[in-house]
Amino acid sequence: MQLDFSIFNPKARALVGLDISASSVKMVELASNGKGGYRVERYGIEYLAKDVVSDGNIVNLEAAAEAVKRAWKRLATPTRLVALALPPAAVITKKIILAAGQREDDLEAQVEAEANQYIPFPLEEVNLDFQVIGEAPSSPDEIEVLIAASRKERVEDRVAVAEAAGLKPAVMDVETYAILASFALIEQQLPDGGRGRIVALVDVGANVMNLTVLRNGQQLYAREQAFGGNQLTQDIARRYGMSFDDAESAKRNGNLPDGYETELLRPFVESMALEVSRALQFFFTSTQFNQVDHIVLAGGCANLAGADEAVAGRTQINTIVANPFADMLLSDRVKAKSLLADAASLLVACGLALRRFDE
Numbered sequence: 001m002q003l004d005f006s007i008f009n010p011k012a013r014a015l016v017g018l019d020i021s022a023s024s025v026k027m028v029e030l031a032s033n034g035k036g037g038y039r040v041e042r043y044g045i046e047y048l049a050k051d052v053v054s055d056g057n058i059v060n061l062e063a064a065a066e067a068v069k070r071a072w073k074r075l076a077t078p079t080r081l082v083a084l085a086l087p088p089a090a091v092i093t094k095k096i097i098l099a100a101g102q103r104e105d106d107l108e109a110q111v112e113a114e115a116n117q118y119i120p121f122p123l124e125e126v127n128l129d130f131q132v133i134g135e136a137p138s139s140p141d142e143i144e145v146l147i148a149a150s151r152k153e154r155v156e157d158r159v160a161v162a163e164a165a166g167l168k169p170a171v172m173d174v175e176t177y178a179i180l181a182s183f184a185l186i187e188q189q190l191p192d193g194g195r196g197r198i199v200a201l202v203d204v205g206a207n208v209m210n211l212t213v214l215r216n217g218q219q220l221y222a223r224e225q226a227f228g229g230n231q232l233t234q235d236i237a238r239r240y241g242m243s244f245d246d247a248e249s250a251k252r253n254g255n256l257p258d259g260y261e262t263e264l265l266r267p268f269v270e271s272m273a274l275e276v277s278r279a280l281q282f283f284f285t286s287t288q289f290n291q292v293d294h295i296v297l298a299g300g301c302a303n304l305a306g307a308d309e310a311v312a313g314r315t316q317i318n319t320i321v322a323n324p325f326a327d328m329l330l331s332d333r334v335k336a337k338s339l340l341a342d343a344a345s346l347l348v349a350c351g352l353a354l355r356r357f358d359e
Contacts, residue, residue, distance in 0.1 A: 015170060016075070017178070017352030018068065018082040020158065022053050023206040023229070023248075023300060025067045027075055027082075028349040030328070030356065038357075039329040043349070045342060046071035047252070050230075050244050056087030058157045065164035072165060076333075082162055083171035083352040090154040091174045093146060094118045097136045100143045107132075111147060119149050127155045127172070148174060171355050176212075178351030179203065182324040183296070184217060185350075189326055190294055197293040200283070201322070202276050202311075203347070204301035206230045209272075211279040213292065221283050227275045229301045232268045239264060261305070269306050273314035280315060298322035302344035324350045 019026040025048065029041040046067045052060045072080075096114050098107065111130045112123065119126060128149045136142035155172055162169045183201055187194040195216065203210045207228040213221040229251075236256065237247035250256050276295070284290050295317050297308055302321045312319040323343040330336055 014079045014081060015353065015356035016072075016077060016079050016082045016167075017349040017355070018084050018162065018167070019175075019178075019346075019348040019352065020053060020058065020064060020068070020084070020161065021205060021348070022048075022056075022208075024048055024345075025064070025071045026346055026349040027071050028346055028353040029075065029077055029079060030350070030353040031331075032357070033329045037328065038354075039331060040325055040334050040339065041331050042075045042077055042333050043339065043342070043346065044071045044074045045345075046074070047248070050248075056089055057154075058161060061157065061161055061164065064161045068161055068165035068167065072167060080166065080168050081170040082167045083173060083355045084158045084162060084169055085173040085175040085178045085348055085352055086150055086154055086158065088174060088176045091148055091150045092119055093148050093174070095133070096145050096147060097138070097142050098145055100135070100141055107145075111145065115147055115149060118147070121151060125152055126150060127152055171352070173352055173355065175348050178348045179212070179298075180214075180217070180219075181351035181354045182322075182347040183214065185324040185327070186296055186322050187214075187217070189320070189323075194294065198289060198291065199294045199296060200276075200280060200292045200317075201296045201298060202279070204228060204272060204297070204299040206300065209275055209279065209299075211276075211283065213283055213289075220289065221287055223279055223282055225275060225279055227272070229299075229304075231271075232264065232301075232304075235264050235268065236260070265305065269304055269310045270314075272301060272304075272307060273310040276311050277314045280317075292317055295319040296322050298344045298347050300345045303341055322347060 017028045025046045028043045030038045031041045033039045048067055049063065052063045058064050098110055115128055116123065126149045130145050130147045133144040133146055136144045159169045198213060198215050201212045201214065205228050207230055209225045209227045211223045212219060233244060233248045233251055236251055237244050280292060295311060295315065297311060297319060301307060308319045308321050321344050324347060325339055325343050
């Protein structure tokens with residue numbers, strides 16, 4: 001079995017987390033602070049024109065590679081090794097139970113045989129990897145194994161973008177796992193470290209809002225809704241007669257006419273709060289759960305003025321804005337104010353950067 005890229009076991013130590021999303025390229029480099037914690041060495045964001053990335057697919061490889069190259073140059077790091085991630089829709093994951101005590105070769109052969117049942121493509125068309133999670137809950141003579149597989153072209157597109165920018169892909173992760181790695185740092189900031197609490201992580205990006213409900217780091221529920229910051233950008237473009245890209249730039253830089261906040265921003269933030277409330281209602285009606293203790297807002301929309309207050313007001317649930325860097329030291333190159341403003345959109349990049357510390 002050809003494991004071209006290790007999803008689970010990075011061989012490299014110095015590593016930059018590289019997140020290629022619908023709206024931007026984001027890079028984060030972390031180092032150890034020498035006391036079991038982390039220091040933010042560098043980070044950078046380079047915005048993408050509309051439709052360079054669509055539905056998680058890189059449509060314009062050249063434009064994406066140029067943005068990655070600009071971001072890396074701005075980072076001014078000697079590190080060329082990068083960890084990338086695939087969107088969840090591009091990856092098939094499955095937990096299987098196998099007999100314990102097998103040799104690595106036999107385990108690989110069994111994983112390949114099992115994968116054939118779950119993957120609707122010929123195995124030569126996919127990148128396949130697996131990780132032993134631990135003893136199976138049902139029997140000490142069995143182990144639980146997580147399989148992850150993706151079509152080769154989905155992996156190759158991201159690899160091609162990184163290589164065209166002069167970088168060397170070392171790890172191919174899944175965005176979901178990268179976010180969970182960052183979430184573990186955020187959860188520690190909640191009362192009692194969030195232990196035993198039900199936490200809703202709401203990630204509002206350019207086009208999609210993802211709700212992930214967790215308890216003690218375990219996912220209880222996930223839902224995706226078509227709602228994102230591009231709706232606000234389109235409202236700005238229509239109202240002020242701008243192109244989409246100009247409207248996006250004006251939104252980010254805050255140089256919009258006086259009426260913008262009351263006429264466009266506030267109604268959008270209220271719509272966002274309503275979408276979060278609706279998503280939580282779906283969670284309550286489709287599971288045995290009937291409460292959420294905390295909401296963590298992430299993604300590019302999390303830092304819109306008044307977003308956390310609007311969500312807290314609508315849901316009556318304690319709401320915070322995600323910041324995986326809150327307990328980290330910062331290098332001289334990182335401006336605390338800028339990082340605070342960007343932190344909520346850096347969960348994937350931060351989670352990927354953490355891969356350099358994997359055992």
